[in-house]
Amino acid sequence: MYLSIIDKFILVIKYFFSSFLGIEMFIVSLLIFLFLLFNLKYKNSIVKIGISILLVVIMLFISGGFHTYVKDSINSFIKLIMNYYYFPSLALYYIIALISIIILIYTIINDNSGRLPARRA
Numbered sequence: 292m293y294l295s296i297i298d299k300f301i302l303v304i305k306y307f308f309s310s311f312l313g314i315e316m317f318i319v320s321l322l323i324f325l326f327l328l329f330n331l332k333y334k335n336s337i338v339k340i341g342i343s344i345l346l347v348v349i350m351l352f353i354s355g356g357f358h359t360y361v362k363d364s365i366n367s368f369i370k371l372i373m374n375y376y377y378f379p380s381l382a383l384y385y386i387i388a389l390i391s392i393i394i395l396i397y398t399i400i401n402d403n404s405g406r407l408p409a410r411r412a
Contacts, residue, residue, distance in 0.1 A: 319349055 307313045330338040354361045
């Protein structure tokens, strides 16, 4: 099926606005974009607080609408974290050992580690 660029664009717009979620995502993106434009113009903390509140409200609405999926996602995320802390892999032990060795070498090479700077009169 051959479509011109304009037909492809119209098809994408039609599919995008065919569901409620597409319209909702468009409105949310537009609101965040407008908040960011106001922030560039006025540069005050009200805009930053407004964006934060808007994002929290959006997440609450999404969490309320898809509460079973959110509950399952949080449950699997917590299981993943628990498996990593209680049953870590060898790769995690290697990364911890590597970071410890780098910090140890930096501490040994650094001249004034642990010493207070001399007072000048």
